[in-house]
Amino acid sequence: MSSRVTLADVARRAGVSRTAASFVLSGRTDMRIASATRERVLAAADELGYRPNLTARGLRTNVTGTIGLISDTIATTPYAGEVIKGAADTAFKHDRLIFVAETSGDPNVERDLLQEMLDRQVDAFLYAAMFTQSRQPPELLRGYPVVLLNCVAESFDAPTVLPDETEAGATAARALLDAGHIERIHVIGGRHDTTETPGGVVAGRERMAGINAALAKVGTAPASVTECVWHAPKYGYRAVSELLGHARPSALICFNDRLAFGAYQALHDHGLRVPDDVSVVSFDDSDLASWLRPALSSVALPHYELGTTAVTLLVENRREPGQVRVPMPLRARASIGPPATT
Amino acid sequence: MSSRVTLADVARRAGVSRTAASFVLSGRTDMRIASATRERVLAAADELGYRPNLTARGLRTNVTGTIGLISDTIATTPYAGEVIKGAADTAFKHDRLIFVAETSGDPNVERDLLQEMLDRQVDAFLYAAMFTQSRQPPELLRGYPVVLLNCVAESFDAPTVLPDETEAGATAARALLDAGHIERIHVIGGRHDTTETPGGVVAGRERMAGINAALAKVGTAPASVTECVWHAPKYGYRAVSELLGHARPSALICFNDRLAFGAYQALHDHGLRVPDDVSVVSFDDSDLASWLRPALSSVALPHYELGTTAVTLLVENRREPGQVRVPMPLRARASIGPPATT
DNA sequence: CCGTCGTGCTAAATCGAGTTAGCACACAGC
DNA sequence: GCTGTGTGCTAACTCGATTTAGCACGACGG
Numbered sequence: 163m164s165s166r167v168t169l170a171d172v173a174r175r176a177g178v179s180r181t182a183a184s185f186v187l188s189g190r191t192d193m194r195i196a197s198a199t200r201e202r203v204l205a206a207a208d209e210l211g212y213r214p215n216l217t218a219r220g221l222r223t224n225v226t227g228t229i230g231l232i233s234d235t236i237a238t239t240p241y242a243g244e245v246i247k248g249a250a251d252t253a254f255k256h257d258r259l260i261f262v263a264e265t266s267g268d269p270n271v272e273r274d275l276l277q278e279m280l281d282r283q284v285d286a287f288l289y290a291a292m293f294t295q296s297r298q299p300p301e302l303l304r305g306y307p308v309v310l311l312n313c314v315a316e317s318f319d320a321p322t323v324l325p326d327e328t329e330a331g332a333t334a335a336r337a338l339l340d341a342g343h344i345e346r347i348h349v350i351g352g353r354h355d356t357t358e359t360p361g362g363v364v365a366g367r368e369r370m371a372g373i374n375a376a377l378a379k380v381g382t383a384p385a386s387v388t389e390c391v392w393h394a395p396k397y398g399y400r401a402v403s404e405l406l407g408h409a410r411p412s413a414l415i416c417f418n419d420r421l422a423f424g425a426y427q428a429l430h431d432h433g434l435r436v437p438d439d440v441s442v443v444s445f446d447d448s449d450l451a452s453w454l455r456p457a458l459s460s461v462a463l464p465h466y467e468l469g470t471t472a473v474t475l476l477v478e479n480r481r482e483p484g485q486v487r488v489p490m491p492l493r494a495r496a497s498i499g500p501p502a503t504t
Numbered sequence: 505m506s507s508r509v510t511l512a513d514v515a516r517r518a519g520v521s522r523t524a525a526s527f528v529l530s531g532r533t534d535m536r537i538a539s540a541t542r543e544r545v546l547a548a549a550d551e552l553g554y555r556p557n558l559t560a561r562g563l564r565t566n567v568t569g570t571i572g573l574i575s576d577t578i579a580t581t582p583y584a585g586e587v588i589k590g591a592a593d594t595a596f597k598h599d600r601l602i603f604v605a606e607t608s609g610d611p612n613v614e615r616d617l618l619q620e621m622l623d624r625q626v627d628a629f630l631y632a633a634m635f636t637q638s639r640q641p642p643e644l645l646r647g648y649p650v651v652l653l654n655c656v657a658e659s660f661d662a663p664t665v666l667p668d669e670t671e672a673g674a675t676a677a678r679a680l681l682d683a684g685h686i687e688r689i690h691v692i693g694g695r696h697d698t699t700e701t702p703g704g705v706v707a708g709r710e711r712m713a714g715i716n717a718a719l720a721k722v723g724t725a726p727a728s729v730t731e732c733v734w735h736a737p738k739y740g741y742r743a744v745s746e747l748l749g750h751a752r753p754s755a756l757i758c759f760n761d762r763l764a765f766g767a768y769q770a771l772h773d774h775g776l777r778v779p780d781d782v783s784v785v786s787f788d789d790s791d792l793a794s795w796l797r798p799a800l801s802s803v804a805l806p807h808y809e810l811g812t813t814a815v816t817l818l819v820e821n822r823r824e825p826g827q828v829r830v831p832m833p834l835r836a837r838a839s840i841g842p843p844a845t846t
Numbered sequence: 847c848c849g850t851c852g853t854g855c856t857a858a859a860t861c862g863a864g865t866t867a868g869c870a871c872a873c874a875g876c
Numbered sequence: 877g878c879t880g881t882g883t884g885c886t887a888a889c890t891c892g893a894t895t896t897a898g899c900a901c902g903a904c905g906g
Contacts, residue, residue: 179885180864193884196883218862221560221864222863243581254620261602427797448582510892511894512893522856532894536852559892560893563860566861
């Protein structure tokens with residue numbers, strides 16, 4: 163709380179001008195400074211505990227060392243905090259801080275928030291959605307360094323960071339293939355079109371493609387694909403209950419852990435055991451996956467890595483548009499076993 | 505991206521000095537400005553789309569309109585994002601932005617992060633823990649406006665925002681009493697001492713006190729209290745399985761939803777139905793509560809409100825130390841019914 | 847006609863850095 | 877001795893706001 167040490171204080175103590183002190187401390191070499199002077203300045207700065215005032219520097223140089231994270235909503239998905247943590251940690255490693263703000267999907271709020279950030283001379287922006295979707299960044303953002311996180315934008319050129327959903331689908335399928343399943347693999351919660359998500363939710367579409375590709379490679383295909391209206395457990399329960407009315411699956415690929423939770427309940431109600439009778443693999447790797455009995459194998463959403471990757475792109479000032487895909491690793495648990503020997 | 509409109513531009517267009525423009529636009533009345541001039545300045549600002557550069561203002565006034573949120577870790581608890589959202593939303597309502605940073609519990613990281621914030625002239629701080637605990641804020645923080653969020657600090661005077669755990673305990677107990685339970689109410693996951701949490705985890709201790717008080721008021725008490733080592737479902741499963749070996753509970757109060765999840769599994773394995781045979785009430789109201797079958801009644805942790813309340817205190821510049829308790833509402837669901845008529 | 851007061855504004859300093867232009871001095875070469 | 881060339885530094889300006897001190901003018905009283 164005591165008044166800050168300024169560059170002028172350092173210069174005075176070292177017996178040089180502010181100019182000289184500034185050149186030494188910002189490490190610039192295009193001005194000749196005698197090494198003895200250099201040492202004196204550095205010593206003075208050290209003794210006084212000098213820290214440059216970044217507000218003042220920002221005013222002069224237009225560089226504030228801050229990144230703005232603008233997302234539709236952090237809160238609705240419980241693990242989005244990980245994205246923020248990944249972003250904040252990486253930013254900090256590069257001496258940057260992160261402003262976090264949410265628009266709740268309101269374009270007016272979005273504009274005002276962005277304006278507040280611009281007023282504070284934020285250097286660069288993370289434009290994020292909390293589940294993969296198509297979004298239109300505000301016009302105000304044009305011309306600034308931006309990385310799109312977990313969303314795609316048609317008419318906005320910027321690097322885009324996305325989970326590798328296609329490969330994730332293949333990973334899930336291969337986990338079952340490796341355990342010996344090949345026929346009667348059913349998919350719960352496949353691609354799903356709505357007016358809001360034409361062509362299906364991005365993640366769903368890609369996961370499906372990955373699953374199909376991996377299965378096709380060994381000459382097979384999903385025995386059925388059941389779309390679910392929504393991803394709460396009860397929809398998984400319904401879908402699987404119905405499925406069990408007319409089929410006898412060897413394995414289930416559920417599109418997320420909540421659906422898998424519902425699937426577990428339905429299997430249980432039908433007297434089927436996981437993984438003895440039916441193997442289950444899922445996506446997201448939420449906490450739920452490790453809580454279920456038996457623990458659920460799930461292909462993890464790389465929340466933390468999405469954050470770190472996006473900030474790294476910003477810090478390195480990569481501007482070429484294009485997608486960076488972050489791997490989704492399989493967390494293998496007890497829910498996958500060999501096919502039942504019926 | 506086009507070069508910003510500055511105060512000088514506005515002044516020029518209005519045909520006045522920067523001084524006059526500044527006084528008009530910052531709404532100060534201690535200098536006499538003719539109302540015709542006022543109007544001209546406002547019109548000019550409006551036409552040019554003037555926005556004050558907050559970096560420049562910050563340099564001059566030492567007020568940047570930023571709040572620093574320093575927490576041990578956002579990521580380990582999935583709903584902590586809500587705290588951030590509450591804080592960010594409220595900050596935005598007051599034209600402030602929030603820097604979010606995590607220390608991962610490392611005091612060196614904490615110090616460096618704080619220093620980065622101070623270098624950017626952050627106005628005020630939220631010092632937060634993601635589950636209620638005792639923490640020691642760094643010395644650097646002394647003298648700045650600070651609100652403690654979800655943590656208590658002995659030798660650091662600052663307003664403190666905490667969930668009202670005691671009342672929450674009473675709420676849970678009353679929910680059972682209201683349904684007719686009075687005997688054979690068992691507690692799963694009571695107060696629990698460790699070297700890290702002497703006297704027990706704050707929340708646990710207080711919830712227990714609230715439960716005891718509410719039950720005592722009608723002349724009863726918990727039939728038993730089982731401490732759990734950790735809060736994963738399997739510990740709840742174990743605790744309840746063991747309990748069922750020698751007791752026949754009428755209702756269970758679980759210390760959080762994960763334990764309740766384990767409790768459900770144990771009850772199910774013993775052929776007991778919720779709520780027909782045993783009622784269950786819990787704390788936290790995570791997503792899990794609404795996913796379980798039957799849906800779990802749970803006393804909600806007010807994450808969002810913790811964030812809003814803390815920022816409100818900061819913005820209003822309340823400095824008196826003391827605790828503000830945020831209510832924890834009961835989310836009543838299907839897991840509570842009348843006592844079984846054995 | 848002079849002093850006083852109130853009104854309405856401006857010039858200039860300030861915050862703490864970064865940056866441009868150029869000065870003072872030493873030394874070498876002729 | 878005079879010029880030219882580095883070397884090593886400083887004075888002064890700049891970023892875009894806020895803020896202090898004070899000026900110019902008209903009205904009014906005596």
